[in-house]
Amino acid sequence: MTAKTRVRFAPSPTGPLHIGGVRTALYNYLFAKKRGGDFILRIEDTDSQRFVPGAEEYIIEALAWCGISPDEGIENGKIVEQPSEKHPFAPYRQSQRKDIYRGYAEDLVKRGYAYYAFDTSEELDAVRSQAEANGDVFTYNYQIREKMKTSLTLSPEETEKLLSQENNWVVRFKMPVNYIIKMADEIRGEIEVNSSTLDDKVLWKAADQLPTYHLANVVDDKLMEISDVIRGEEWLPSLPLHFMLYEAFGWSDSRPRFAHLSLLLKPDGKGKLSKRDGDRLGFPVFPLEWKNDAGERSRGYREDGYIPEAFVNLLAFLGWNPGTEQEIFSLEELTEAFSLERVVKSGAKFNPEKAKWYNQEYLRMRSSDTLAAEFSLVLKEKGIEKSPEYTTKVIELFKDRAAFVNDFWNLCDFMFKTPESYDLKVKEKFWKEDTSEILDQVIVLFEGIKEFTKENIENILPATIKERGWQMGSVMNCLRLLLVGESKGPGVADIMALLGKDESILRIRRKSLLP
């Protein structure tokens, strides 16, 4: 029998989650749900220096907006702090688990896998700059540790003394020499690294009594019975360390499987997508809007009008595909179709155009009622009150032309207010000497239509134009000019039927206002 699938998303609350992080969370979620497993949210806040207020709440809200609901770790929108049946491994915030880690670090020291290091930051800096002066890059490794002030070089008595006197010592992992670490990655296959190229990473710090990422991560994954670790590629270089840690703890048999996701890249140029790219390139890099301490806003997909399902869909396809030609997937369908085997190895550049296309597809799937309700908020801001029925009919007519709800105003503002300006190029092209007089006749014609429906207008107007020998192009385009103000929009009959007889005629009469 295989153990239950349990995955975790473990962000650190150092700022807003960006879309790469959301994608990692999504893949974890899909992977777990596909296998009937659990998706756990854990907050890795072991760096007290970089903690950003509000970031944790942001992460929770962003996941919720995407429809990704953790099975464990949050309850009622809050990180769980007390163990319960549903959340047996609480607290899920590492800063509240700090007492757990020291014992593990000391256990490693006792058994010879780690050691105490007493170097001050000044001493470290000195060695580092000396190495740089020699043209080398400083790494705290097996060659260096023999020269430093550690429990390896000091006598047990001295070590004990320093341990009790000093409060800024650390525990470092004692990386073995010349050992070939063989690892497997679910996406990349076999990877081998010689341990001699690795350094002695700090595992635990006396100064703040906190572990570093590496220790906390391995310990918590073990304690929380994580079966599969799916995380960003930036963690690949520390995978050997993590493997060694599992080995040192004697946990190799229950070690989770690992999968490292390629990074999301800038749409132009080079490098991984960063927080600044969004504002520079004109698309959001964050799921939700974020305001920093300085009051600067970074755009969010939610605030930009993206439909969460569309956002999730497009994110899923950045580095994964189902192998079929289907591109539109609900969260449920994604769950069904997802597999790590179909995750691509190379980094994906984010494509804002395609993102827009996805939203358009989802917008069309929404009912006109729903869209009208959302659009009425925009109308309200502009001080326009119209019945939901009317707004729905307008949306119905304009739905296929929009990619976002926010597009509607530019598309159909003339359905809500009489045009105040007119595109004179249209007038120049289509307005003839007799146009004004013809339009007077058209008004009379419209006044005679009892039921001012699209069908009736379509039956009567073109026939009359032909009958009386008017120019179709001239009359229709001038009519449009008066109704819309420019050369755009749905059929003239559609517009008039919705506008109603009175408003339509009123707009035609305004021909006298044309310059």
Added chain:
RNA sequence: GGUCCGUUCGUCUAACGGUUAGGACUCAAGAUUUUCAUUCUUGCAAUAGGGGUUCGAUUCCCCUACGGACUACCA
């Protein structure tokens, strides 16, 4: 510099040794819509380079180039 990862149309990707290298986005052209948009049709456009292995390489191996990540008492 070192370690590791990667490289198919402009972009996202398919093709797990045999295809006219497929699809989507973008772009262009045409049709429809007497407007605009939609829709439909068509088109443009790629295996980084060089060596192997093989009857046959996008696919396997090696080298080079390029890109990326990491190289903190950050995650």
